[in-house]
Amino acid sequence: MEEILYNVPLWASIPFAMMLLMIAVGPLFFEHWWENNKNKLIVSLALGIPTSIYLIATGLGVQLEEQLLDDYIPFIVLLTSLFVISGGIHLSGDIQAKPWVNTLFIGIGFLLASIMGTTGAAVLLIRPLISTNSQRKYKTHTILFFIAAVANCGGMLTPLGDPPLFLLYLKGAPFTWFLHLLPEWLFVGVMLLLIYFILDTYWYKKEKPENIRADIKDITPIRITGLVNFIFLAGVVLSVVFINRNFIPQMNVEERAHVPVYVKYLREIVMFILSAFSLFFTKKEIRDNNKFTWSPIIEVAVLFLGIFITMVPALLYLKENAASFGFTQPWQFYYATGALSAFLDNAPTALAFHGVASGLPEAIAAASAGVSNGIFNGISFVAGISEILLKDIAVGSVFFGAMTYIGNGPNFMIKAIAEENKIKMPSFFGYIFKFSLIVLLPIYIAVHLLLTYFPF
Numbered sequence: 001m002e003e004i005l006y007n008v009p010l011w012a013s014i015p016f017a018m019m020l021l022m023i024a025v026g027p028l029f030f031e032h033w034w035e036n037n038k039n040k041l042i043v044s045l046a047l048g049i050p051t052s053i054y055l056i057a058t059g060l061g062v063q064l065e066e067q068l069l070d071d072y073i074p075f076i077v078l079l080t081s082l083f084v085i086s087g088g089i090h091l092s093g094d095i096q097a098k099p100w101v102n103t104l105f106i107g108i109g110f111l112l113a114s115i116m117g118t119t120g121a122a123v124l125l126i127r128p129l130i131s132t133n134s135q136r137k138y139k140t141h142t143i144l145f146f147i148a149a150v151a152n153c154g155g156m157l158t159p160l161g162d163p164p165l166f167l168l169y170l171k172g173a174p175f176t177w178f179l180h181l182l183p184e185w186l187f188v189g190v191m192l193l194l195i196y197f198i199l200d201t202y203w204y205k206k207e208k209p210e211n212i213r214a215d216i217k218d219i220t221p222i223r224i225t226g227l228v229n230f231i232f233l234a235g236v237v238l239s240v241v242f243i244n245r246n247f248i249p250q251m252n253v254e255e256r257a258h259v260p261v262y263v264k265y266l267r268e269i270v271m272f273i274l275s276a277f278s279l280f281f282t283k284k285e286i287r288d289n290n291k292f293t294w295s296p297i298i299e300v301a302v303l304f305l306g307i308f309i310t311m312v313p314a315l316l317y318l319k320e321n322a323a324s325f326g327f328t329q330p331w332q333f334y335y336a337t338g339a340l341s342a343f344l345d346n347a348p349t350a351l352a353f354h355g356v357a358s359g360l361p362e363a364i365a366a367a368s369a370g371v372s373n374g375i376f377n378g379i380s381f382v383a384g385i386s387e388i389l390l391k392d393i394a395v396g397s398v399f400f401g402a403m404t405y406i407g408n409g410p411n412f413m414i415k416a417i418a419e420e421n422k423i424k425m426p427s428f429f430g431y432i433f434k435f436s437l438i439v440l441l442p443i444y445i446a447v448h449l450l451l452t453y454f455p456f
Contacts, residue, residue: 008320012054012313015047019310020344023303024406028428037298044306051310064312071170072308074268075347076301078166079119081236081271086120087292088229088282093222097133097215099200102142103193105129106149110189113154114161116233122151122410123290128222130421135215138203140425143418144435145196151410152402153192156185156395159240162408164341164350164397171354172372172383173390175241184395187447195439226286232274239274243267300409307348315355322359333357334392334448338400342436346401346408353393357385399444403436404428 022043026034033039055064095101105125112121129146133139155161158178159169165178243266245251250259251266262269318325327333333353340349357363363385366376372384380387401408405415405428415425426434 008058008060008313008316010317012051013310013317015051016307016310016314016348019043019047019306020348023307023345024343027406027412037295037302040299041302041305044302044309048306048309051313055312060312060316063316064309067308067312067315071167072304073265074170075163075166075308076304077268077271078160078236078240079117079163079300080297081275082117082120082160082233083297084275085229085232085236085278086116086123087287087290088232088278089124089224089226090286090289091124091128091222091224092131092220092289093128094131094134094218094220095222096219097136097139097204099197099204101132102129102200103197105132106142106146106196107189107193109146109150110154110193113150114157114185115237117160118151118155118162118408119296119410119413120233121154122146122414125150126414126417127290130418130423131220134421135211135218136204136207137211138206139423140418141196141199141203143414143423143425144431144439145192145199147411147414148402148436148440149189149192149196151414152408153185153188153399156181156398158237160237162398162401163347164401165394167347167351168354168383168390168394169240171351172245174246174373174382175244177382178394181391181395183451184399184447187450188399188443191443191446195443225289226282228281229278232278235274236271239267239270243270296409296413304347307345311348311351314352318352318355319359322356323361325356327353327356328360330388330392331448331452333389334396337393337396338403338444341397341400342403342407345406346397350393350397353397354383354385354390357389357393360386360389362386395448399440399447402440403432405431 022034026040052064055061105128109121109125112124115121116124126146129142130139133142152162155165156178159166159173159175161178169175169178243251248263248266250263327336333356337349337353340352358367362377362379363381366372366379366381367384369376371381373382375381382390402411405411418425425431
């Protein structure tokens, strides 16, 4: 297979950089204006339409079409289905907020994140966790560890867990491949829960006696409603596992142009039906209790429309010029992906570095030989790039998404819900200097060093 040269100039990536910059600074400096989804759509179209015109005019319309039809639509449909279905499950109650109880809450969320997504697990558990700790004075640290463990690091083991992983899945990584990330997931999970338990035990001992008595007195049993949605959630999981190119050859990119629409988008159609079932069979009061609205998923849809369009020139440029960037070592991909994931959005960051890895000489040679998943010249390839590099991109994007409030979608949402409940949260930079740099970064460095020199 002959390598295709696109000759995309670097300046064509300016709209992508502007899009990511707006996502980063919008909530900080234009909070009131930025919170309106209509304004986000205006930004996406203002940057996306000129980029589309440029791509079509330069003969790259096919690449734009593939990006929207093969990546954007499956991405948004999956997130929407997880959002709708998890929004139909309500967990309520107020039990005693002992350190082991809070640690168990966060641990359960950590486990659920890979099954129902970081957003779904966070939405399900954050309010009962806040209710359980309502009588306690010291609880900010609980929300911080919840953001790290449930809204980010827990979603490592499946493509459903976190958006960057699903995008890598769409690039060809098999569903079960993400289980290879179990050692990193387990190490970080154990470290987060252990450190949290020690800290929460310390703060629990500093609570006033009257707070503890009130916590013991105000007990409401844990109750879960909307159980039927677990069936629909299982349906989404099975759809991602089995409705793909590995089980249905017609869904391969090379074949998709010659098959009916219902085959091309069979997975998305099934997810849409499951979401409709969830809306139909879930009582309205359950969604009301969850304060369910369509605003968050609309926000994701309009922002990622702009991201997916404007990133096409950037991805093509990265792929063609990857060899000149000096990124060859796994640790470079781990920390570079992590650094950008922390301050941009981790989903497009993962795609960008996948583009860099796919432009390295060994990846180009494997692609020319028709190898996407397999061994070529002694190197294991997954999703068209070296498996080692893919692992570092995946781990870096997910873990480092917890380093700031803007690294991953659920982070700001959890912060907002906590503040609604009168929990004082650190500022943007306070979060970084008081939590992520002193707690998360050492763990991330440790897991990388440990598993680099003592691989399982």
